Amino acid sequence: xxxxxxxxxxxxSITLFVMINIPFVLxxxxxxxxxxxxxxxxxxFSIWLIAIIISFIILKRHYE
Amino acid sequence: MSNYLLFIIIVxxxxxxxxxxxxxxxxxxxxWVNNPYVYTxxxxxxxSAWTYYGSIGNAANSGISFLPIYLGPVIAxxxxxxxxxxxxxxxxxxxxxxxxxxxxxxxxxxxFLGALTTVICLLGTVPYISLQLKAISETFEIIVGTxxxxxxxxxxxxxxxxxxxxxxxxxxxxxxxxxxxEKHRGIVTTVAFESILKLIFFLTIGIYVTYYLFDGTQDIYxxxxxxxxxxxxxxxxxxxxxxNWLFTILLSFMAIFLLPRQFQMAxxxxxxEKHLKHAIWLFPLYLLLFNIxxxxxxxxxxxxxxxxxxxxxxxxxxxxxxxxxxxxxLVFLGGFSAVISMVVVSTLALSTMVSNNLIIPYGYLEKFxxxxxxxxxxxxxxxxxxxxxxxxxxAYIFYVNFSIELSLYSIGLISFVIISQLAPSFFIGxxxxxxxxxxxxxxxxxxxxxxxxxxxxxxxxxSFAGFRDWVDxxxxxxxxxxxxxxFGIDFLSPPAHAFFWSLICNTLCYLFFSIIVKGNYRExxxxxxxxxxxxxxxxxxxxxxxxxxxxxxxxKNVLIRFLGEERTQRALNLFFLKYKLPQNxxxxxxxxxxxxEKLLTGSIGSASSKILIDSVIKEEEITLPEVLKILExxxxxxxxxxxxxxxxxxxxxxxSQLKKANEELILKxxxxxxxxxxxxxxxxxxxxxxxxxxxxxxDESEMPAEVKDVFLNNIIQDTDRLSRLxxxxxxxxxxxxxRQRVVMSKNNIKITIDKAIQSIQHIASKKNIAIxxxxxxxxxxxxxxxxxxxxxxxxxxxxxxxxxxxTGIIAIxxxxxxxxxxxxxxxxxxxxxxxxxxxxxxKFYQSQDQNIIKPQGSGLGLAISKQIIEKHNxxxxxxxxxxxxxxxxxxxxxx
Numbered sequence: 001x002x003x004x005x006x007x008x009x010x011x012x013s014i015t016l017f018v019m020i021n022i023p024f025v026l027x028x029x030x031x032x033x034x035x036x037x038x039x040x041x042x043x044x045f046s047i048w049l050i051a052i053i054i055s056f057i058i059l060k061r062h063y064e
Numbered sequence: 065m066s067n068y069l070l071f072i073i074i075v076x077x078x079x080x081x082x083x084x085x086x087x088x089x090x091x092x093x094x095x096w097v098n099n100p101y102v103y104t105x106x107x108x109x110x111x112s113a114w115t116y117y118g119s120i121g122n123a124a125n126s127g128i129s130f131l132p133i134y135l136g137p138v139i140a141x142x143x144x145x146x147x148x149x150x151x152x153x154x155x156x157x158x159x160x161x162x163x164x165x166x167x168x169x170x171x172x173x174x175x176f177l178g179a180l181t182t183v184i185c186l187l188g189t190v191p192y193i194s195l196q197l198k199a200i201s202e203t204f205e206i207i208v209g210t211x212x213x214x215x216x217x218x219x220x221x222x223x224x225x226x227x228x229x230x231x232x233x234x235x236x237x238x239x240x241x242x243x244x245x246e247k248h249r250g251i252v253t254t255v256a257f258e259s260i261l262k263l264i265f266f267l268t269i270g271i272y273v274t275y276y277l278f279d280g281t282q283d284i285y286x287x288x289x290x291x292x293x294x295x296x297x298x299x300x301x302x303x304x305x306x307x308n309w310l311f312t313i314l315l316s317f318m319a320i321f322l323l324p325r326q327f328q329m330a331x332x333x334x335x336x337e338k339h340l341k342h343a344i345w346l347f348p349l350y351l352l353l354f355n356i357x358x359x360x361x362x363x364x365x366x367x368x369x370x371x372x373x374x375x376x377x378x379x380x381x382x383x384x385x386x387x388x389x390x391x392x393x394l395v396f397l398g399g400f401s402a403v404i405s406m407v408v409v410s411t412l413a414l415s416t417m418v419s420n421n422l423i424i425p426y427g428y429l430e431k432f433x434x435x436x437x438x439x440x441x442x443x444x445x446x447x448x449x450x451x452x453x454x455x456x457x458x459a460y461i462f463y464v465n466f467s468i469e470l471s472l473y474s475i476g477l478i479s480f481v482i483i484s485q486l487a488p489s490f491f492i493g494x495x496x497x498x499x500x501x502x503x504x505x506x507x508x509x510x511x512x513x514x515x516x517x518x519x520x521x522x523x524x525x526x527s528f529a530g531f532r533d534w535v536d537x538x539x540x541x542x543x544x545x546x547x548x549x550x551f552g553i554d555f556l557s558p559p560a561h562a563f564f565w566s567l568i569c570n571t572l573c574y575l576f577f578s579i580i581v582k583g584n585y586r587e588x589x590x591x592x593x594x595x596x597x598x599x600x601x602x603x604x605x606x607x608x609x610x611x612x613x614x615x616x617x618x619x620k621n622v623l624i625r626f627l628g629e630e631r632t633q634r635a636l637n638l639f640f641l642k643y644k645l646p647q648n649x650x651x652x653x654x655x656x657x658x659x660x661e662k663l664l665t666g667s668i669g670s671a672s673s674k675i676l677i678d679s680v681i682k683e684e685e686i687t688l689p690e691v692l693k694i695l696e697x698x699x700x701x702x703x704x705x706x707x708x709x710x711x712x713x714x715x716x717x718x719x720s721q722l723k724k725a726n727e728e729l730i731l732k733x734x735x736x737x738x739x740x741x742x743x744x745x746x747x748x749x750x751x752x753x754x755x756x757x758x759x760x761x762x763d764e765s766e767m768p769a770e771v772k773d774v775f776l777n778n779i780i781q782d783t784d785r786l787s788r789l790x791x792x793x794x795x796x797x798x799x800x801x802x803r804q805r806v807v808m809s810k811n812n813i814k815i816t817i818d819k820a821i822q823s824i825q826h827i828a829s830k831k832n833i834a835i836x837x838x839x840x841x842x843x844x845x846x847x848x849x850x851x852x853x854x855x856x857x858x859x860x861x862x863x864x865x866x867x868x869x870x871t872g873i874i875a876i877x878x879x880x881x882x883x884x885x886x887x888x889x890x891x892x893x894x895x896x897x898x899x900x901x902x903x904x905x906x907k908f909y910q911s912q913d914q915n916i917i918k919p920q921g922s923g924l925g926l927a928i929s930k931q932i933i934e935k936h937n938x939x940x941x942x943x944x945x946x947x948x949x950x951x952x953x954x955x956x957x958x959x
Contacts, residue, residue, distance in 0.1 A: 001145065009142040009344070016139045021313060022306035029300045033289070036281030038298035040128065041359060048138055048352050055142050056345040063341040 005062035009055060016051050020044060067208050071222060077397060078229055081404065084257055085237050085250030092249040098335055100342035105256035106329045107347050108263070110137065110320065111354055112192075112406035113199035114476040116262060116399045119355070121376030122473045123362035127297035129557075130358060130473070132309055134351045136316025141344050147321070148330065148340060150494060154597050155331050159665045161245045162413055163327040164421040167486065168671050170493045170594045171501035172587030173661075175671040178421035180508055181486060185324045185417060186455070188482035189410050193459035194466070195475040196403040197223050201463075206380045207396050224460060230407045231456040235449040238412040242441040242626075243666035245332065251408060252333050258401035263353060265398030269379045270357025272391060273364040277382060281360060288363040297363075304555040311560035312477075318487045319480045324413035325406060332413075407456070415451035420669025423447055429672055433679075437628040444667055466527060477559040478519055484567060485511040488574040496578075497591040503577030511570030519562035522547040585609070585691040592695055599699060608658035609691045614681035616652045619660050622676050626667050635663055657681065746789055750782035757782075792924040799931035806848040806935045813843050813878055813885060820856035821876070828864055833872035835860070843878065845885055845958050847936055852956075855929040855940075859889040859952050862925065866893035866950065884938075884955045892949040901942050905930040929954075 018024055028043035037045070088097050096102075115133075122130040140147075151166070160166050164185065168178030201223035237250040278284045288294060300306050320326055365378030374381060379399075383391040424432075424447070432440050488511075489504035522535040535547055544551055548558050550565055583591070589609050593600045616636075623632040639659050640647050657677055664673030757775040761767065767775075821835050828835050856876075863874045871892070878887045896904060905926045933940040933954050940954035 006145050009145045013139055013142040016142070017313075020135055020139075021310050022300075022303065025309070026300065026303075026306065031295065031298070033282075033285050033298075036283070036285040038285070038359075040299060041131075044131065044135070045352065045356065048135075048348065051138060051142070052345050052348050052352065055348075059341050059344060063338070 001063050005058060008058050008062075012051060012054055012058075016047065019047055067222070070204065070207055071225075073393070073397075074226065074400065075229075077400065078233065078404075081254045081257070082233065082236075085233075085254045088253035089237065089240070089250040092247070097249050097253050100336075100339040101346070102253060102256040103334065103336075103339040104343045104346040104350065105259040106252045106333065107326070107343060108259035108350050109255050109325050109329050109405045109409050110323075111259070111262065111351070111402060112476075113196045113399055113403045114192075114473070115354060116266060116402040117199050117203070117376045117379065118195075118473045118476060119358050120362045120365070120378050121372075123297075123358050124366050124372040124375035124378065128300065129305075129308065129312065131355065132312035133316045133476075134355055136313045136318070137320040137351060138348045139313070140317050140320050141348050144340055144344050147491075147494070149337060150597060151321075151331055152334055152337050152340075154494075154594055157593075157597065158670070159245045159662050161332055161420060161666055161669070162417045163322060163324055163486065163490070164417040165665070165670050166327070166331075167489055167493070167504070168421065168669075170590060171489070171499075171504055172584065172590045173670050173674040174501040174505075174587070175421075175425050175675065177489075177501055177505055177508075178669065178671045179426065180505060182414075182417040182421045184482060184485055184508065184512060186414060188479045189324055189414055190455065190459050190462055191466070191475050192479040193407055193410055193456065194463035195479075196407050197227055197460060197463045198475075199399060200226055200403050203377060203380055203396050203399055206377055206384070207392060223463075227407075227456050227460050230404060231411065231453050233404070234408040234411045234415075234456075235452045238408070238415065238452065239445045239448045242444040245666040247333055247335055248412065251412065252329070255329070255405040255409060258405045259350070262398040262401045263350065265394050266354060266379070267357065269383065269391065269395050269398075270361055272388075273378075273382055274357060274360045277368070277386065278360075278364055284360050284363050284367070287367050291366075297359075307555065308557045308560045311556065311563050315477070315480045315484055315559070315563050318484045318491075322483050322486050322490060323480075324417065324483075325409040328409055328413035328416075407459075411452045411455050414455050415448040418451040418455070419444060419447040421671060423451075424668045425672040425675060429668075429675060432625060432668070433622075433676070435625065437625055440626050441628075441667075466524070474523075474559075478523060481515055481519055481559050481563045481566065482512070484563060485515065485570055487567065488571040492571075492574065493591070494594055497588070497595040498583070499574065499578045499591065500581055500583035501587050502581050502583075503574045506577050507570040507574035510573045511566040514566040514569055515562050518547045518550060518565055519558055523558070582688070585686050585688045588688055589691050589695070592692075600695075608654050608661075609686060609694045610654035610657055610683065611686050612681060612683040614652040614657060616649055616656065618680035619652055619656060619677065622680055623660055623663060626664055635659075652681070743793060747786065750786045750789070753782045754779050754786075789924075792928065796924050796928050796931065799928065799935065806851055806932070808846040808848055808936075810844055810846055811849045811852075813845065813887070814839065814841070816849055816852055817856060817876055817878070817887075820853055820860055823853075823857055824860045824864065827861070828874070831864065831867070831869040831872065833864060833867050833869060833874060835874045836876070838875065838877045839879075843880055843885055845956060847956055848932075851932045851935070855932050855954065856887075856889070858925045858929050862952075863889060863891035863893065863950065866895075867891050868893065881955070883959075884957055886953060886955050888943075888951060888953045890946065890949060890951045894949075895947065896942055896950050898944075901944055904942060905940070 025040075025044075028040045030039055032039050034042045091097060119130040119133075154160070155166065158169055160169060164178045164181040167181045168174050171177050201221070204222055204226075234251075237254075238248055240246075240248075274281060274284065278287075288297075300309055321330075361378055361382070362375060365375055365382055366372055368382060368385065369378075379395045380392050383389070383395065424444070428443070428447070432443070435443070485508050488507050489499065493499040493504065526535060537543075537546070546554075548554070548561060550561070553561065553564070556564060620632060620636060623635070627635065637647065639645075639656065640649065643655060661670070661673045661677050664676060667673075668676070757779045761772065761775055817837055821837065825835065860874065860876075864872075867874065873892050875890045876888065878885060880886075930940050933956070936956050938954055938956040940952065943951040943953055
């Protein structure tokens with residue numbers, strides 16, 4: 001895997017760290033629910049799932 | 065359910081696991097055992113009973129705080145592409161068998177650091193294992209429906225027997241070989257199998273609660289959200305809760321690398337680096353699936369039972385409440401799987417560490433040196449087996465005395481905080497070459513002491529002796545020293561608080577002392593190997609800088625003690641072969657010392673192997689600058705070597721190219737000679753005829769007029785032939801030497817063919833031969849009309865030549881094929897003999913039987929035609945399958 005593509009994963013990791021930590025995560029810290037899932041949980045699980053998809057795509061394309 | 069029935073089920077389940085492990089060991093090379101999915105599932109040993117039961121308890125009581133334990137690994141996974149790969153590469157290079165080995169080797173094979181790491185791991189893991197036993201015992205109780213035996217009669221306690229069974233399993237499959245770096249495929253496969261089971265059963269109970277007991281997620285949410293304390297369950301609880309959240313994420317981020325069981329599965333048991341490709345995204349997916357239904361089961365339980373005192377076991381209580389005993393049993397087996405994999409892998413990892421980093425380097429070495437190889441090997445295995453049993457017994461004792469009072473979640477977090485003390489030495493040490501052994505030791509001890517003061521001690525005193533006074537008022541009643549609120553920071557939860565203080569002090573000590581105290585040269589040598597592992601990898605055994613006196617025979621003696629005569633000899637032979645040394649080398653060099661240390665590392669750990677090898681060699685002190693200089697030089701030498709070999713490769717390829725060109729030139733030269741020979745011969749034949757005729761005419765003045773006419777006719781014919789020949793030769797040469805580019809224009813093939821027929825029609829009608837063109841359609845394509853006309857005329861006149869007059873028929877047709885136009889000229893003449901068919905397009909090739917009669921052409925016609933067609937990027941050939949005459953076909957491309 002080329003350095004550039006490795007760095008994509010590193011940036012993904014940094015983004016994840018920022019998005020699911022304070023203060024950013026307080027954005028989702030509001031009452032209410034989507035389809036019975038409280039908004040905070042819903043946001044976290046969505047970010048989680050998106051991160052999985054992104055790393056899957058990066059690895060699928062660029063891992064030799 | 066009856067006590068005995070459940071115990072029988074458990075034993076049957078264990079028997080199945082034994083069988084799986086046994087089969088996997090037997091087929092250790094099979095792709096069913098070695099694939100990225102098994103690797104990823106084996107990493108799921110992370111989800112122990114703590115996840116399986118503890119998460120739900122935590123979600124029911126304090127809401128979202130169960131989640132950061134899994135978010136840390138989710139953040140860590142993308143980073144594996146750099147960090148985990150580096151760890152894997154280093155561990156493979158140095159045959160590392162545990163995290164204690166890794167840390168001790170990084171700091172120059174430091175014996176004390178290895179032991180310290182082991183002790184920290186032990187203290188962190190034993191409570192964790194006891195947590196698993198607690199889960200087993202309590203779930204057993206729930207399923208059976210009666211309280212378990214009182215703890216002081218352990219022989220009545222089923223948990224004790226289960227613990228012993230697990231120890232037997234770990235000892236049986238974990239210590240088959242004395243080399244700890246050997247893979248344990250059996251254990252890995254069972255862990256992967258159990259990971260599937262626990263996930264499926266956990267999802268089943270999640271779906272059962274959410275969609276069977278309740279009416280989907282919305283239903284549960286609507287019912288729970290009216291409860292008074294609901295907001296605290298679904299939110300972060302402000303900034304203070306946010307800090308707990310942050311520290312727990314950091315904690316789990318470190319734990320996924322540092323927990324002995326994770327290191328065992330991810331690094332030691334890894335057999336292909338490329339498994340990471342799948343693990344990096346699959347492992348977070350596994351964790352995601354495991355967490356989706358947690359809140360709904362927790363809330364469903366809270367709604368059903370009205371309180372959260374037994375919330376950790378909602379997954380069992382809910383189906384039992386509804387008389388679904390079988391489902392409860394499945395859930396129990398899922399939790400049991402989580403327990404088995406955690407306990408087995410942890411004890412395996414710890415036993416290796418205890419034997420290789422604690423017991424062997426501190427005491428057993430002397431004994432080994434005097435003993436026999438077979439005995440040594442069984443000693444090592446026995447040390448590990450005894451360690452496994454001792455660790456599990458220690459966990460059982462801890463469980464009986466401490467954990468009964470505590471929740472699963474709190475024990476797990478204490479373990480994480482203790483293990484995280486390895487983080488600065490581990491992570492910073494991997495990327496910073498100045499981190500030194502002493503600084504690492506000081507950092508770890510400081511961090512551990514702070515953890516003890518702020519977490520372990522108050523927790524133990526509280527739960528064991530109910531002694532809270534000291535916790536509330538602080539040491540000597542000093543308010544600043546309250547263990548849960550050191551220096552007034554009182555808003556963090558105890559684990560987050562302990563983690564914050566211990567890790568800050570640990571890191572600062574590590575950094576500070578690394579700068580203050582200069583490391584010794586050996587330490588720096590290893591630091592360079594770890595930090596710059598990619599570059600040093602190419603140096604292989606040259607990485608160790610060593611000066612002094614050592615003999616091969618001495619080293620061999622040490623190796624024989626552990627590996628046996630045969631393996632030692634084989635390893636040494638390989639070594640000598642690799643470095644092109646004579647087999648009877650007497651003096652050992654740095655490479656052999658590094659090689660032998662690595663050979664022993666798997667069996668007795670890196671620290672012990674260094675001590676052993678050091679005992680038989682005499683080392684001279686080297687200064688740190690010297691070490692760095694030597695390393696730099698050998699690195700340079702390697703890179704120069706690389707450049708040289710690249711250059712020589714280039715030269716080789718150039719030489720072969722030249723050779724090829726030369727051969728081609730020789731061939732061309734020969735062809736030229738042949739061509740000249742033939743041309744001279746061809747020109748000579750008509751010339752001789754002309755010469756003979758003119759001489760006759762000159763000598764015989766009395767010749768009758770009609771004879772004279774015959775001779776003169778001959779002369780004219782021969783001159784014609786001569787000039788035709790010369791024209792053809794010039795034409796052919798022009799075409800073949802690329803001097804002439806054919807000018808293309810759009811033309812209609814029908815018109816061109818008509819023209820060709822017209823030009824030859826009068827000869828054909830003279831011989832009474834019919835020329836037929838079947839097609840009428842117009843096909844326009846790019847070609848040079850004059851040249852194609854030349855080809856057609858040539859083919860037609862050839863056909864005329866070989867057709868019998870009166871009966872001869874020549875047929876032309878053309879057809880549009882994919883990308884090509886195909887033109888065929890067929891006749892019903894005598895055809896082309898099979899032996900000639902491959903040569904008719906050669907220059908001056910004339911059919912055999914023409915030798916007896918006077919040649920009718922120059923012998924260049926078809927050769928010129930071929931040149932022309934090739935100039936058009938087409939091809940021409942004679943159809944071999946056509947038997948009733950000759951059939952010449954050519955194809956022209958459309959573009």
